[in-house]
Amino acid sequence: MSAVLGLAEGPDLDWPRLWLLQHRELARLRTPRIACHGTGAALAAVMFFEALPLFVLVPWLTLLAAGLYIYTRCDAHFLRIDKPSLTAREARSHLVGSIVLGVAWASLMPLLQIFAGPEVAIRGLILGAGIAVGSVVLMGVVPLSALVFSTLLTIGAATGFWLADNDAMYLFVGFFTFFGYGSIWIRSTDFLRFAIAENALLEQTHTVSLLLREFEENEADWLWQIDKSRRIRSASPRFAFALSETAASLEGRPFFDLISGGDGETDQTTQSLRELAESIKTKQSFSNQLVLVKVAGEERWWELSGTPMIGDKGEYLGYRGVGSDVTQQRKSSEKIAYLARYDTLTGLPNRLMLHETLGQAMDDARKWRRRCAFIMVDLDRFKAVNDSLGHQTGDRLLEQVSRRLEEIAGDNEICGRLGGDEFGIVVRDARDFEAIDMLARKVIERVSQPYEVDHHTLFVGASVGSALAPRDGKGVEELMRNADLALYRAKDHGRGVHFAYEPSLHAVAEERRQLEFSLRKALEQDELQLNFQPVVDATSERVVSFEALVRWHSEEHGFVSPAKFIPVAEDTRLILPIGKWVLKQACQEAMAWPEHVKINVNVSPEQLMQADFTDTVIEALSSSGLNPQRLEIEVTESIFLNDTEVAREALAKVMELGCKVALDDFGTGYSSLGYLRKLQFSTIKVDRSFVQGAAQGSSESLAIVRAVVAMAKSLEMKTTAEGVETEDEAELMRTMGCDRIQGFHFGRPMTSYDARALFDIDYRQLSA
Template sequence: MFSLARKEGRKGHSSADHDSAPVRNARGRSGGGLMSVFGFGGAQPPKLVGLQYAALARSATLRFGVFVGAAIPAITFWEDSAGIWLAGGWFGLVFMLAAALLRLERGFIDAERRTLSKEEQRTHIATVGLAGMLWAGPMLAFPDAMASGNAPQYAVMALLIGVFVLALSVVPRAALTFVGIFGVAGTTAMALAGDISGTIAELAYSLVVAAGAMSLSRLYLRLRLTEANLAEKQETVSLLLHEFEENSADWLWQVDASRRVRGVSPRFAHALMMEPREADGQPLLRLIAGEGWESGALPSSLRDLAERLKRRESFSNMMVRVSMGGRTRWWELSGTPKHDEHGQFSGFRGVGSDVTEQRESAEKIAQLARYDQLTGLPNRMMLTEALGTALQRAEQWRTRCAFLMIDLDRFKAVNDTLGHQIGDKLLAQVSRRLRVLMGQHDTCGRLGGDEFAVVMADVNDREAVDRMAHAIIDVLSKPYDVDHHTLYVGASVGSAVGPRDARTVETLMRNADLALYRSKDEGGGSHFAYEPQMHAHAEERRKLEFALRHALERDELELAYQPVVDAETEEVLSFEALMRWNSAEFGRVSPAKFIPIAEDTRLIVPIGEWALRRACDEAARWPSNIRVAVNVSAEQMLDANFASTVVSALASSGLAPERLELEVTESIFLRDGGAAQNTLNQIQTLGCGIALDDFGTGYSSLGYLRNNRFTTIKIDRSFVTGAAKDSPESLAIIRAVVAMCDALGMETTAEGVESERELERIRQLGCTKIQGFLFGRPMGALEASALLESRTERRIA
């Protein structure tokens, strides 16, 4: 919008504020602002000047006639004093000046479309001033003629002059210039003639005419400004609508009172897949309902739209499913009722847009957010929502629901040995088997990794959860055929029942997790239901973990050494370093408790390094023929810096590499066989020995023995006990292991020998070394040194 009174430097005002400034001045603002608007004391806005002078041009002929007409009665009362010829000459000058003014003002007809020059304005004011002086001359020259009683003629003249001034008021400066000269001359003439009442009347007349001219000028200006602003607003709206139609993805739509589309825009017609003329006048609902219009099978969103139109209610951002050309589309519509000038309802108008692509994208995002992409099962978010709904329903109807957490046994071995691609295909098969087990009120999903879950929304039978859990274990434990690999994995299940075990989703899931942890802790392949003491066990484990994190800095860890002797001579050959924890808070904690915690939290890495360095330091004080064995976890072996740690421990202690033996279990090869073997090769290159602990209790793959050069194979205590009881299986296994080790140049150590019967049987079977309580319990470093000294003294004696 244009601004009529814009000033340089003003900030924070809208264009509408600038446009309305002259109007506020015209309503009574005093001072320089008002004078500026009327053309005094400041520069007028060009648009305002154009409006004034264009209006002046349109009434130029009227002023010409009034101006000349006013001179006719004036001649009658100046003729006697001035004479016919002088009065006639004056009339001729009036006519010529009026004609000149007419011609000048008609030249302003295009003033609204151009900028009027200052020279043109000054010329017009000067001409009007000259006209005023033309009238002032006879009044001042013949004052007696005005007071001689020619009242009727004077009244007519004054009336016409007043009309002339009021017609000139569209340009306030011109009107005030003329009335000022005319009024001063008339008042002066009356005073010179000694007519006091006439003087007062003349002065009052001039002031009234001037005030009337100012009022008309202000009224005119307000009217024209309002018209101009409305016109420009309409133009702006038209431009915006055009721009909207041309550049926006939305469209404008409108229907009449009968809900028939009217004024169809090209973009709306394109959305309807029709020409504008074809769509105009047709019912809106019929156009967008497709085949459903005839059958009456309308979607709920379309029925909602029809109801809103029927009730004549405004609506905003309504999602409507429409049918265009046999295809389903989604529109977002907003509409407002419209009324005619009499307040009668005349239809709806609004804005619409096709949001099909956006909706499909949103649905896809929702799918990604709520479903697992690998298995297609509900993910953790959707399972949580399902469990929340089940809990709420159970509370409301006093029933029960259940949450079962499922963890695959031995899945990590599959992933690590055969790769993630095979693992992913295995998970997909697991998900298909779980789906088959689900009932009408059950929901299964994947929590992540190899963890799955089941929400049982209706559990009325106390045994239903246990039946479901064992069905899951049985089905998932059957063999899988994946890319020509026959795979076996089991499942462990933990369950919690709501609202008995918990009344919130988070607590119920946590309790099921505690039950699952118990199942895994018991070896897997089983189902455990939540029991309150599990929470106490978990809390104890949490406290143990917290205390274990500070055990090293508090110097609470220590090493115990158990002797390993020669099977024939019973001479001490080495000691196995065993970790012990004497906690200030919990007292002596069993390794069976804190070692698994250390491995789960990877605290085993710094603790294991400490144990390695301490054992090397202690062993360096023993006789040079005595070795020390240190257990190494899978977490340590897979640490990239472990070989460097071994080198550092040997260097700082001065222990010869061949006196250090590292004991590992088969589990390291299940994590990352390549990395473990590489680390073992580096350690063996140093000259250290490698012992394979607990052989026979795990996978016991002969491939481990083929690919790695072990110095010792340790036979688990369970086989030693079985051999002492003449168990054929135990005897056969020990004989096979001994024979294999003899062939491969390895030594064998029988663990857990506690009786003479066990010792005799182990000697018969050919084991080379023995470890067990029969020859010594784990002891401190000082006791181990004392034992070695006594053995040495006994041998010397």
Template sequence: MLRVAGHSMAAAIAVSLLHDDNPWWLLAAWLVLVALAVFNTVKIEHRLSNIDSRVMTRSEFTGHARAIAMMAALWSLPMLGLFTFGDEGDHHAMWTVLAMLAAGSAANMAQAPISSLVWASVCGLASAISFVISGEPLLAMSSLAFSAIIIVGSVSTARTFLIARIAEAGAAEKDEVVSLLLREFEENEADWLWQVDPQGRIRAASPRFAFALGLDPKQAEGQRLIELVAGERWQAGTLPPSLHELAERLKRRESFSNLTVQAEFASGRRWWELSGTPAFDDSGRFTGFRGVGSDVTEQRESSEKIAWLARYDTLTGLPNRLMLTESVNEALRYSAQWKARCAFLMIDLDRFKSVNDSLGHHIGDKLLAQVAQRLQQVIGPNEQVGRLGGDEFAVVVRDASRASYVADLAQAIIAAIAAPYSVDNHTLYIGASIGSALGPRDGSNVETLMRNADLALYRAKDEGGNAHARFEPTLHANAEERLKLEASLRHAIGKQELELAFQPVVNTRSEHVVSFEALLRWNSKDHGFVSPAKFIPLAEDTRLIVPIGEWVLREACREAMTWPNAIRVAVNVSGEQLLEPNFASTVVRALADTGLPSHRLEVEVTESVFLRDGRTARQTLEEILALGCSIALDDFGTGYSSLGYLRTLRFSTIKVDRSFVQGAAQNNAESLAIINAVVAMANSLEMSTTAEGVEDAAQAAMIRDLGCTKIQGYYFGRPMPALEARSLVVKRRNIAAA
């Protein structure tokens, strides 16, 4: 429309200049041609209105240039003599009209420089020729110069326009790429974008950020970020430290990265990780903050759970060994600072192993959880209780300056644990042995204090359990002696320090020797004669009982080969041996190496072997029975007696413990009842019975009257060396023959 208006005004001026000196029909024809040329040009440019979004073809470029050239040529006709000018003023005025059209075209068509170039070239050349013909060379040169200026200006303007369009297109492309990336970031990641104004109010809330806030984007717009994240704490004025730090960063306009913030919402507590940087406009004015955030609640909870698992016991919820160690260290530091005393109590449950082995780990775990609850009820704010592992617990006392404090606490713990437990319809009874050490008297560091409490615990268990023992310096001597004994015991077989003694077992009626029980003795070169009550438990604790037991089995079978065929040898087998893989193969090797028939070997076990791993023990004993050996159940009635294994295993003999024999000799009704019950049960199961600990003729007669099958005790012979056992067999055989 600007082109049409400009050409209309120029045509009106031209008509006013030419109408007096030229025929009207010529002027009218020229105006019609100019109008048609302008219409054609406008029509072509209308078709090129969308050229910004596509590429101009060669034919379109040529057609547009041709239309401009035609229009310029029509406007140049008055200057080239088609019309007569009244005077030089009209001639100059017409040139001015053409110059104005050229300038207007250059200003209006900067994006299409071809229009200006063609128009200025055609009209400028025509005007120069016209001025040369009229004898005005100066104006001709001015006309060419003006046309050159128009051409150069048009090219320069077109270049500037082109650069601006290219930059605009690049910026638009960048904006599109950034928008695409941000959209993809929010759609495919758990993170979100956030923005706040200088007052900390949310603006341009993204959908994902609004979702994290639990709001719609429109609801979140304009609300204070800190207030939304603080939740109910905002009104209470109790902001967590993380929100205080976020507020300070926003206030000081400081950039921050990976700031963990505690957020409170109606749905619960969440943890956010925010990064942000201050934003400024072109004039350097602060416009707010923008950044990214993500919900790290799951990662935070996982980290907290890992940290909890590292310091607490999962079964009982009590502090574990690591945390207890830290507590002991803190208690020692407190004692050193205030010249006070602290204490460490180590607790071991008595008879828990029997419960665990007989009823299963599931019941055992529930029992441990109840023990933990009772311990927590006993201790006060001055103590911390924890679980060391297995059935061992510990208590750290921060201030134990009062003399009887530790003893009173230990007795309270023993009483609490001794009360009956109800676990899955089972009524259970256990006890507790406690060893205590005072710091810094009994240890100025964690390791020493805990070790000394452990030594005191060993003493409490050695005294029968269900007791409290304090650490004493002599316990170190006992521990050192134990270590020395262990070192010597490891080399006892190689140094030939072990030997066997044999105690006879006789028939109750005939009093003939029917078997010998092999008993282990240790005469150490370093320690002298060591009691079996001392070194046998040590061998079991250190598992030295396995190689020692194998040696005993082999030597007992070898010695039995020197006796008459009717006499058996009985060998005690520890639970540690029965739990060894392929123990039956050890028995086979001993019989094969010595040539002893399997029916002459009797394996003696106690009830305790069924408490640790009854299934494995029963399977091993069944394999031994399959070899043809017999099995005797020793110390029946003194432990966790169960008739279940009597029903499933074919024991050859049940041995009545010496305590019942001595009780019966003193007319103890309970002992007499137990012996009668054992004899009756053994007879019904076709088993023999052996009474241990018979020391005189009266006891022998009593046992005979009670119906026991065999007798063992000092009355018929003490444990004797192998040579004496052989002599006894020969002597009794000769007496019988006579």
């Protein structure tokens, strides 16, 4: 009821749209409604001109005119409105006009009773009754307005009879009101039912029109008919168009000769034509049968449906049916199927295709009691190519890698791309591990050969992991996961090697998972601590700085080597909160040392990639009060394998603060000499492998150390020799020109308490 009255939306139907239809219908009837009220007002003016004083009649007519004006303005608005629905508030907008008109007509009988008496008032009642009947017809489509108007008329009539002291007429007023309310409700609900039915009919008509128009415009659909000798009869224009012929020229011509390109029915070359011929031969109905035909020398795909024609006596007369050219749809489907199973860049099978192929290989292996294998290949140093030369060069490199892998794969192998720089090889019949190992080594050797891409000679390697079914996995996911574990081990052991899956790898993976879980709680449980290794002046052997080294004493795992937990932290990005903690703690500890002693803090590439790295350094300095010149950030050459520009900007901002930057493990990795000049490192640290090699008389190590020292001096940088363990090594590094020395000879990593005690120690006296 509230929805019909326009007070609130009801269930199931689009009531805002129905309200708009109601008000537009009311607006459409505004002319007869104005005529009704205008005529009534004119009759009242004539009939009661002498009975009512002008100071009463004129305001009454004015009030009536005001109500009509308000109503008319609302009608004009609803006729102009261009939106498809009304709000509940808009659906009640006619109420003001209804109230004004209702008050005007309702006041007529009481005024006549007061100024003219009962006899004249009865004439006013009759005029008001006529207006009330008109309101049912002309206003009933909007029931709320009509009910308000009728209610005011009822109140006016009842007031008039009360003034005339005629209580018996209340029954008449009540009956008339009940009849009026019922008529309004019936009128409004009938209109709504009609509007709902008409709207549904319009929607159905619109839908049918769209379907008919689509059918008429679709030139790929046609009728076909052949007789019992398979000759075309009653060819439709669209069927003739599909065969690039005219309808007249097709009459009586052999159907299969036309659709097989003239080769004849007995010399068909496609399976689909043979299947169609078999269906017609057996006189069976068929539906949506795909047929590959040749029309004007071009292969086309048709979708045919047909039913045998049977005469009045049951004799076979031929076939008739419908057909459509679905060549484009077929090509689109084939393209979609191809894209779903093949990599768009390399053209190799993608992960989904490899998954399906491996599943089939494992099924065949179980069926024929043999073995199959899955090999995972990951490119080494590919990210450096991508970052330094761009993704386009990287994509071209991947294309060349995929061609090489295709050359290696024989009839027994399927090679595909898993994603990124990862590839997979499914070996359908794997005789033994030696055969898989031989194939893996062949992959490593071939992939590791140089590439020529965009006038660049590029070198990448490959790490390989393999798993053998059914030994290493009963299902596809299990086998692929185990091959991935083997690949991870290969990458963890220097890359460029092949590892086969072993059950122990699960234990390693589980240990790594547990380490990661415990490492996430290490900071909260205060399990991390810093050790400090001294760096001494090569000449005076006095401590000039300490390198901060993080150590982890886990409640669950005991002491965990940094070689174990640092890679886990970097892989899981836990290195970010740990790095912040190390930086802050190291700066605070350095405040307890003499002013000339610096603190060296290692920073991972992941930290440098963060936009707030400089803010982290500033926060550590400000919270501790440490002079920025006493902080030296140590980075490794691996930063040049990532986004070098981001790393350069981050380090440049740190240098602007007054901090120093040292290049650690120089010569063991990327060795980007250009960045030594651009970034203006304060210190170059000579890796321990070169220090020990030089001490053993290696000519290559000696040459490298001399070259690094000479280069650092020319660039006004300091050099620090790492890993010095004996006095002879210390003397050699001093002789070769290194400025600073670090190693077990001068002190192992120690606690902060032990570090503070070193400032008064003379290392020369200790060594003596």
